C-alpha cells in the first residue's frame with residue numbers, strides 16, 4: 129500500500145516535469161505554429177530571417193557552385209503567397225527553373241501553417 133502511494137507521487141512528478149519541459153520548448157520555438165514548423169524542419173540550416181531575429185544555424189549549409197546562396201527570408205511574403213510556398217516546398221513549383229534545395233519531410237498540416245506564416249512576413 130505504501131509502495132503504491134510513493135509510486136504515485138513519483139509518477140505525478142515525472143508527468144508534471146514532462147509537461148513543464150514541453151511548455152518550455154513551445155516558448156522557445158515560438159507561439160506561431162508556422163514559425164515552429166520553420167524551426168523544427170531545419171530551414172535554418174540554410175536560411176536566416178533577420179526581420180524575425182532568426183539566425184542561420186552555425187555549421188549550416190555551405191554554398192556550393194551548383195546552387196544559389198540561400199536567401200534571407202525577411203519580407204518574403206511580398207514576393208509569393210501561401211499557395212506558392214506550399215507548392216514550392218513540395219517541389220510542385222520552381223524558382224528560376226530550379227526546384228527547392230530541400231525535400232519537404234514535415235506533415236501537410238505543418239506545411240500549411242508554415243506557408244501561411246511565410247506569407248505574413250511582409
Ligand code: HEC
Pocket residue numbers: 166169170171172173174175189195196197198199201204207213217223226227228229230242246
Ligand atoms: C539545403 C539548404 C536549404 C534548406 C534546408 C532550405 N532551403 Fe529554402 N532555399 C535554398 C536555396 C539555395 C534557395 C534559393 C533557390 C535555389 O537556388 O534553389 C531557397 C529558396 C527558398 C525560398 C524562395 C526564396 C525566394 O527568394 O523566392 C523559400 C520561400 C524557401 N527557400 C523556404 C524554405 C523553407 C520554409 C525551408 C524549410 C522547410 C527551407 N527553405 C529549407 C536552400 C535551402
